[in-house]
Amino acid sequence: KQEVTQIPAALSVPEGENLVLNCSFTDSAIYNLQWFRQDPGKGLTSLLLIQSSQREQTSGRLNASLDKSSGRSTLYIAASQPGDSATYLCVVGSNYQLIWGAGTKLIIKP
Amino acid sequence: DAGITQSPRHKVTETGTPVTLRCHQTENHRYMYWYRQDPGHGLRLIHYSYGVKDTDKGEVSDGYSVSRSKTEDFLLTLESATSSQTSVYFCAISESWSGSGYTFGSGTRLTVV
Numbered sequence: 296k297q298e299v300t301q302i303p304a305a306l307s308v309p310e311g312e313n314l315v316l317n318c319s320f321t322d323s324a325i326y327n328l329q330w331f332r333q334d335p336g337k338g339l340t341s342l343l344l345i346q347s348s349q350r351e352q353t354s355g356r357l358n359a360s361l362d363k364s365s366g367r368s369t370l371y372i373a374a375s376q377p378g379d380s381a382t383y384l385c386v387v388g389s390n391y392q393l394i395w396g397a398g399t400k401l402i403i404k405p
Numbered sequence: 406d407a408g409i410t411q412s413p414r415h416k417v418t419e420t421g422t423p424v425t426l427r428c429h430q431t432e433n434h435r436y437m438y439w440y441r442q443d444p445g446h447g448l449r450l451i452h453y454s455y456g457v458k459d460t461d462k463g464e465v466s467d468g469y470s471v472s473r474s475k476t477e478d479f480l481l482t483l484e485s486a487t488s489s490q491t492s493v494y495f496c497a498i499s500e501s502w503s504g505s506g507y508t509f510g511s512g513t514r515l516t517v518v
Contacts, residue, residue, distance in 0.1 A: 329507065338495060338509035384447070391502065397447035 297322045297389045301396035309404050310377060316370040316399050318385035323363045326388040330359050330370050333382045333398070342383075343370070375403045408432040411496050411510035418517055424483040426513050428496030430476075434506070436499045437479040439463075439471060441492040442512075448495070454479055455502065486517045 298321045308314055318328070327346050331339040343352045343359040345368070351360040358371040372379055384398040409430045418424050428437060439451040440463075450463030452471040460471050468490060470482045483490055494513045500506035 331507075331509075336512075338511045339497075340509070341507055386448075393450070395448040397445070 297325075297387060297392070297394045299385060299387050299394050299396040301383075301385060301399050303399060304397065305400040305402070307402040307404060308375060310375060312375050313371065313373050314375055314401075316372070316383050316401070318368040318370070318396055320366045320368075320387045320389070320394070322389060323366055324389060325363060328359075328361055328368050328388070329386050330357075330368075331384045331386065333384060335381075339384065372401075377403045377405050379403050409496060409498055409508055409510045411494075411513050413513060414511065415514045416516070418486050418515070420487060420517055421485050424486050424515065426481045426494055426496075426515070428479040428481070428510060430479075430498045432498055432508070433476060434498040434500055434508075435476075436502060437473065438497040438499070439469075439479065439481045440495045440497065441465065441490075442495060443492050451481065451494075483515075486515075488517050491515060491517045 300319045302317055325347055329344045330342040332342050333339045342357055343354055345352050345359055345361045356373040361368045380403045382398045382400045385396045387394045412427045436455055438453040440448045441451055442448050449465045451465055451469050452460055452463050454460045454473040457473055457476055472480045496510040498508050
């Protein structure tokens with residue numbers, strides 16, 4: 296059974312730092328992996344989608360990598376800003392299902 | 406979110422009463438999903454639909470039913486609400502089963518007292 300884990304559950308860093316969020320999965324047979332952002336009291340917004348044949352995707356200050364063999368994905372945020380404060384979730388497409396991690400709550404301190 | 410709306414946004418109901426949540430999309434996407442989100446559990450799939458009148462159970466379907474009579478509407482019904490169903494409910498739509506083009510609604514906060 297595919298399991299998705301995000302560590303740490305919460306992270307607080309000063310503004311301007313580069314940071315990495317981690318997502319691990321137990322079964323390497325995946326179709327894709329996505330990163331979402333959720334602001335308090337709001338829905339989820341898709342950030343990046345990596346297909347299984349890809350190694351990384353970039354959008355602005357965000358870069359997501361995928362290593363299927365090790366069952367890991369990272370979301371790199373460059374030059375963090377207070378507006379990046381949110382919960383970040385990864386979700387894996389696997390075995391005709393979408394399996395969600397519990398998220399990492401990120402706080403960027405001004 | 407553009408293209409998908411949920412109603413109501415907030416609801417308080419009593420234990421034992423039926424409750425229906427509505428999800429409406431204007432994107433003409435084939436796939437629609439109902440999730441619940443609880444602290445410590447992340448997002449859990451309740452039911453999903455892959456076409457008009459085509460639905461299937463997700464991970465936590467007990468106590469819930471769904472209907473999809475039109476492409477644009479996906480209804481979630483709690484037959485007899487219980488306190489354990491207090492949660493935030495999200496509807497999502499996607500172009501494919503793999504989740505590409507996934508869009509979420511803003512959520513419905515349901516409290517069962």
